[in-house]
Amino acid sequence: MIPTHSVTADEYPNQATDPISHDHRLDKPEEACGVFGIYAPEQDVAKMTYFGLYALQHRGQESAGIATFEDEKVHLHKDMGLVSQVFNESVLTQLPGNLAIGHTRYSTTGSSRKDNAQPAVIPTRLGSLALAHNGNLVNTVQLREELVETKVSLATTTDSELIALVIAEAVNAGADWLEGASKAFHRCQGAFSLVIGTSVGVMGVRDPNGIRPLVIGTLPGNPVRYVLASETCGLDIIGAEYLRDVEPGELVWITEEGLASYHWSQKPQRKLCIFEMIYFARPDSIMHNESLYSYRMRLGKQIAAESAVDADIVFGVPDSGIPAAIGFAQSSGIPYAEGLIKNRYVGRTFIQPTQSMRESGIRMKLNPLKDVLAGKRVIIVDDSIVRGTTSRKLVKTLREAGVIEVHMRISSPPVTHPCFYGIDTDNQDQLIAATKSVTEIAEQLGVDSLAYLSRKGMLEATREDTNSFCSACFTGDYPVTIPEQVKRSKLILEKVAV
Numbered sequence: 001m002i003p004t005h006s007v008t009a010d011e012y013p014n015q016a017t018d019p020i021s022h023d024h025r026l027d028k029p030e031e032a033c034g035v036f037g038i039y040a041p042e043q044d045v046a047k048m049t050y051f052g053l054y055a056l057q058h059r060g061q062e063s064a065g066i067a068t069f070e071d072e073k074v075h076l077h078k079d080m081g082l083v084s085q086v087f088n089e090s091v092l093t094q095l096p097g098n099l100a101i102g103h104t105r106y107s108t109t110g111s112s113r114k115d116n117a118q119p120a121v122i123p124t125r126l127g128s129l130a131l132a133h134n135g136n137l138v139n140t141v142q143l144r145e146e147l148v149e150t151k152v153s154l155a156t157t158t159d160s161e162l163i164a165l166v167i168a169e170a171v172n173a174g175a176d177w178l179e180g181a182s183k184a185f186h187r188c189q190g191a192f193s194l195v196i197g198t199s200v201g202v203m204g205v206r207d208p209n210g211i212r213p214l215v216i217g218t219l220p221g222n223p224v225r226y227v228l229a230s231e232t233c234g235l236d237i238i239g240a241e242y243l244r245d246v247e248p249g250e251l252v253w254i255t256e257e258g259l260a261s262y263h264w265s266q267k268p269q270r271k272l273c274i275f276e277m278i279y280f281a282r283p284d285s286i287m288h289n290e291s292l293y294s295y296r297m298r299l300g301k302q303i304a305a306e307s308a309v310d311a312d313i314v315f316g317v318p319d320s321g322i323p324a325a326i327g328f329a330q331s332s333g334i335p336y337a338e339g340l341i342k343n344r345y346v347g348r349t350f351i352q353p354t355q356s357m358r359e360s361g362i363r364m365k366l367n368p369l370k371d372v373l374a375g376k377r378v379i380i381v382d383d384s385i386v387r388g389t390t391s392r393k394l395v396k397t398l399r400e401a402g403v404i405e406v407h408m409r410i411s412s413p414p415v416t417h418p419c420f421y422g423i424d425t426d427n428q429d430q431l432i433a434a435t436k437s438v439t440e441i442a443e444q445l446g447v448d449s450l451a452y453l454s455r456k457g458m459l460e461a462t463r464e465d466t467n468s469f470c471s472a473c474f475t476g477d478y479p480v481t482i483p484e485q486v487k488r489s490k491l492i493l494e495k496v497a498v
């Protein structure tokens, strides 16, 4: 267990100790986070938040934190590590309150260190606010400059703290919580699904495009109490029932009076991240009234229809490639088998911060079943190829295990563009499909054949309006304009207008 300590909001540092220029990971997105919020005075809100974060652990594994509000008093505990390492029974008992918010982080703006862990707690004229953010702003530099100009001191190098500070600025200028928050959101550009705690209640907010998910649940009992979570798996774990999504451009305000809804943005236009559906969110989470497991199975069926090939067995790359592989097997009639066994104690390799950690992580994580594979023609299905690290290693491993033909099928299109909204698909020059054709990638990976899913197949399989998704990492068509200087940091191969 990692030793932890609890701090009150008053002890929270408010001096900038990590100037922007010293932070090598500023504006270098890596992943998306998990957020959770609950208003339930009759419950142990810290413990409920702990369980909610536990279910959202796949969204961020660097740090975790919980803030509870006990009337005017804020209790905050956060540290580096997994939820199970940061919290234990005795820490949780030091977090009493009527309401709580929580966060699991994968840093996207600001380095991975304790000061940058969330929730961010900021004092205001109306008392403290605590904020947990999933997403990534694209106007961080501009916001930071505006705040520095008004002599606001920064305690962290995250974009999330800036959101909290602009809310505080509006509140300190005389606005109430709701006015202050909606004023502040107009200054933020990019992806933000937020859960905000105050002494009065909990807010749930989504940016006008609803790029990152955020759902509302209800707890059984009288009066009805409300819960917010990044995904429905965060509701299931505490026995809350899924009510609905927070809508793009919506603010829900959960207090003793119940839940009130406000539409703070005049121009909401839904652009949910399609990568959440393909890979990032948990397969047991519900989006559009069905599990992502079902959507991913349909993707597998679709790629089987688009790129059939003869083989002896089909298997998926654990974990996230499995539903699509099952769909492929069902549709093609080729038997599904397990070809790789995953060491369940190794997490997501895609989200490791360095390439060498990713490389060693894959070997530790996946081991071939030689007796199943030897002498076979195999179809291996994965949800995505980003840098190509996983596939390159796996093909080598399969050949060593005696496989005679490797046919790789990917249940998404080639990733050609970086993400600026909170998932680390890396700089453009690191994306294998940004510089190579499918034939060249197949050669580099050493497969007998390689096929990706079509963009049309990916979008139509959602059974939703195909315009209601962000799919910029497959197209370069970014729904929220990226400032030129931010573009230049990652769109290395494109001609960026200056």
Ligand SMILES: O=P(O)(O)OC[C@H]1O[C@H](OP(=O)(O)OP(=O)(O)O)[C@H](O)[C@@H]1O
Pocket: 279, 317, 318, 319, 320, 321, 347, 348, 349, 350, 351, 382, 383, 384, 385, 386, 387, 388, 389, 390, 391
């Ligand atoms: O081309 P790459 O850069 O290697 O990235 C793509 C791989 O990373 C992800 O898996 P990961 O192992 O991170 O997580 P999972 O266990 O949820 O599948 C994804 O499912 C691909 O397998």
Ligand SMILES: NC(=O)CC[C@H](N)C(=O)O
Pocket: 031, 032, 033, 034, 060, 105, 106, 107, 108, 109, 110, 116, 118, 133, 134, 135, 136, 137, 158, 159, 160, 422
């Ligand atoms: N991955 C995320 O959603 C992280 C939120 C925020 N941008 C941070 O870096 O802390």
Ligand code: SF4
Pocket: 211, 273, 274, 275, 276, 418, 419, 420, 421, 422, 423, 425, 470, 471, 472, 473, 474
């Ligand atoms: S660019 Fe890709 S990963 Fe980023 S939000 Fe859009 S679809 Fe998701």
Ligand SMILES: [Mg+2]
Pocket: 317, 318, 319, 320, 321, 382, 383
């Ligand atoms: Mg994977």
